[in-house]
Amino acid sequence: MSLSGNIGTFPLAELLQWFSLTRKSGILTIATRTDSVHLFIDGGILVSADSDAAVRRLGQYLLSRGFITEEQLKRALDSQEKSGKRKLLGNILREHGVLNDRILEQALRQRSEEIVYDLFLLEDGQFAFQQDADFPITALIAELNLSLNQLVLEGMRRLDEWREFRSIFPSDAVRVKLLRPDRIPADRDDTLPGKLVQLLYQERTIGELVMATRRSPYQVYHALYEMVQKKLVEVVAAAAVMDDPPAAEPLDLRREEQCLHRLVKEHRFSEAWTRLEEIRQRIVDPAWCQGRAQWLEEKETGFLYQELPRNSVPRLQLTLAEVRQLDLNPKEGYIISRLKEDMDVRTLCQIMPLSELDLLRVLSTLSKKGVIRLGDYCS
Numbered sequence: 001m002s003l004s005g006n007i008g009t010f011p012l013a014e015l016l017q018w019f020s021l022t023r024k025s026g027i028l029t030i031a032t033r034t035d036s037v038h039l040f041i042d043g044g045i046l047v048s049a050d051s052d053a054a055v056r057r058l059g060q061y062l063l064s065r066g067f068i069t070e071e072q073l074k075r076a077l078d079s080q081e082k083s084g085k086r087k088l089l090g091n092i093l094r095e096h097g098v099l100n101d102r103i104l105e106q107a108l109r110q111r112s113e114e115i116v117y118d119l120f121l122l123e124d125g126q127f128a129f130q131q132d133a134d135f136p137i138t139a140l141i142a143e144l145n146l147s148l149n150q151l152v153l154e155g156m157r158r159l160d161e162w163r164e165f166r167s168i169f170p171s172d173a174v175r176v177k178l179l180r181p182d183r184i185p186a187d188r189d190d191t192l193p194g195k196l197v198q199l200l201y202q203e204r205t206i207g208e209l210v211m212a213t214r215r216s217p218y219q220v221y222h223a224l225y226e227m228v229q230k231k232l233v234e235v236v237a238a239a240a241v242m243d244d245p246p247a248a249e250p251l252d253l254r255r256e257e258q259c260l261h262r263l264v265k266e267h268r269f270s271e272a273w274t275r276l277e278e279i280r281q282r283i284v285d286p287a288w289c290q291g292r293a294q295w296l297e298e299k300e301t302g303f304l305y306q307e308l309p310r311n312s313v314p315r316l317q318l319t320l321a322e323v324r325q326l327d328l329n330p331k332e333g334y335i336i337s338r339l340k341e342d343m344d345v346r347t348l349c350q351i352m353p354l355s356e357l358d359l360l361r362v363l364s365t366l367s368k369k370g371v372i373r374l375g376d377y378c379s
Contacts, residue, residue: 020148026131054355064214120155165221172207175236207330304360310346312374
């Protein structure tokens, strides 16, 4: 049996409840513009969950909780690359003596739970269910074995909270700052509120805070919401929310694919991604869109590496005062804050909470703006 649709018209809660009632087994894939999430379901029970998003990678999760350092992650990823990516990252970290079995299993379980709960915050996404599909070995390392009905209850509770958060923080572009920093109570730096306090000694957008803490938007919004209630922080400015585009006519997929190839040949990648997103919004075929997205990502990544050699070191060309005058998005602001550490492009791709393509795009944009230069190389 195959089942597909859009969670905008077939809500996730109803979908999971139906899987629970009918005791289905298989893999449910939910694809959005930036991510693909895979839920592994056995007899109406959630076994595990995985995500393609860079910030959801195991290494980023372990970094965000303080289980490993960036240097330990880099060494582990270097070892994984030398093995031809045959070894799992968790096993490598255990071999290096960085993690034990208990911490690794705990991290895998908590990461899977957060992936699922965040799905309830989505307003749009294409889903496809493969009944009785074989699970990858990674889905069986730390099994959740959670009732889908219990997940739905927790997911709906978080959705109610999320709506309340959004009434105060309409988007990631909202800027927040500390109120009377001298009166902020001391907190442990390894807690999320403690990290936010340290980061907010300089005014930042919520998007920058999500990047810097490597936590999910829900967790950051939740912590900021509680800090607002305690009058520890305040909103400085909010950005307008764009309206949804109007509906369009049916597509000729063969012609659309030809259009994508032409745009890529002309190196008009931004237009190609915009076109692919318009297609995704108008058809119920996650596999088709995911395949084209992987192809487009490969083409753009290869093109950007011609401009940004892996061993080149991005260096800031402007003073910090000049940087503050620029209109930077959260990703650009976060990457600039890390450039003083003299990491090459390859290392940045390994440890930053961004996909390889997103990082290369940011560096390319900053280079073209004259904010950074790439001329020095690591041996």
